[in-house]
Amino acid sequence: MLNKTIAFIGPGVMAEAMIAGLLRQKLASPKNIIASGPREERGEELRKKYGIKATTDNASAVHEADVVVLSVKPQRLSEVMKGLKGIRADALVLSIIAGATIKKIGGGLKHKSIVRSMPNTPGQIGEGITVWAASKDVSEEQQVMTRSILSAMGEEVFVEDESYLDMATALSGSGPAYVFLFTEALIDAGVHMGFPRRIAEQLVLQTIKGSASYYEGASRHPATLRNQVTSPGGTSAEALYYLEKAGFRTAISRAVWAAYQRSLELGKEKPGHIAEVNDEEEK
Numbered sequence: 399m400l401n402k403t404i405a406f407i408g409p410g411v412m413a414e415a416m417i418a419g420l421l422r423q424k425l426a427s428p429k430n431i432i433a434s435g436p437r438e439e440r441g442e443e444l445r446k447k448y449g450i451k452a453t454t455d456n457a458s459a460v461h462e463a464d465v466v467v468l469s470v471k472p473q474r475l476s477e478v479m480k481g482l483k484g485i486r487a488d489a490l491v492l493s494i495i496a497g498a499t500i501k502k503i504g505g506g507l508k509h510k511s512i513v514r515s516m517p518n519t520p521g522q523i524g525e526g527i528t529v530w531a532a533s534k535d536v537s538e539e540q541q542v543m544t545r546s547i548l549s550a551m552g553e554e555v556f557v558e559d560e561s562y563l564d565m566a567t568a569l570s571g572s573g574p575a576y577v578f579l580f581t582e583a584l585i586d587a588g589v590h591m592g593f594p595r596r597i598a599e600q601l602v603l604q605t606i607k608g609s610a611s612y613y614e615g616a617s618r619h620p621a622t623l624r625n626q627v628t629s630p631g632g633t634s635a636e637a638l639y640y641l642e643k644a645g646f647r648t649a650i651s652r653a654v655w656a657a658y659q660r661s662l663e664l665g666k667e668k669p670g671h672i673a674e675v676n677d678e679e680e681k
Contacts, residue, residue: 497664
């Protein structure tokens with residue numbers, strides 16, 4: 399990987415997370431990484447921070463690249479692909495764009511070696527998870543490179559069926575937004591009861607972190623763990639009764655399904671359509 403040239407088309411938050419991870423794990427050299435985007439000041443910011451190269455010319459960025467990472471917003475993809483001429487035939491194109499299918503990217507770029515992936519926000523600190531699928535033309539060496547690049551952001555999961563990518567977009571890609579909303583609601587509930595906000599934040603954050611770690615180590619169904627802290631007629635039982643009565647499970651399920659449907663829509667929208675994308679999609 400150290401000798402591979404990697405071009406990032408769209409130097410946004412997730413692109414920076416990948417760059418930082420690659421350099422942190424010594425999987426790439428700064429001199430072999432180039433970030434390309436329309437804002438010169440953003441490129442300069444990344445150049446100063448990481449020592450990489452930066453440009454506003456997408457065509458020149460991909461000209462000698464071994465790996466081309468597409469990290470633009472979904473509604474800009476069609477326009478951006480028109481300017482990506484000159485990608486090497488043996489280069490790997492790795493997309494982290496929500497809703498953009500392998501077929502759409504391959505057709506737009508007239509290129510065969512395509513990997514479609516869906517990372518999530520915790521990838522910025524190396525604690526994310528990325529689901530990915532590859533076209534049949536992606537070589538074994540390119541699959542190894544893909545695993546290395548995506549592992550720089552945390553865990554990676556390969557799937558043979560590309561349809562899982564839209565599901566992953568709704569579940570793990572947008573998932574941090576659900577967790578943050580739940581976290582915010584718990585903190586506000588603590589403040590409503592009378593806790594100072596800083597103490598409410600500390601209690602909620604450690605509860606969520608500790609619960610996730612406990613679940614990971616316990617290797618038991620979450621319902622079993624929930625039952626362990628739900629005494630008959632107790633406070634947890636009362637709280638859970640109201641959550642169930644309010645349709646908590648159904649709301650979560652419907653929200654994830656709505657995100658899944660939106661991911662499918664993003665892949666079908668015509669060039670020039672200005673889509674409403676959530677924060678997780680704005681790479």
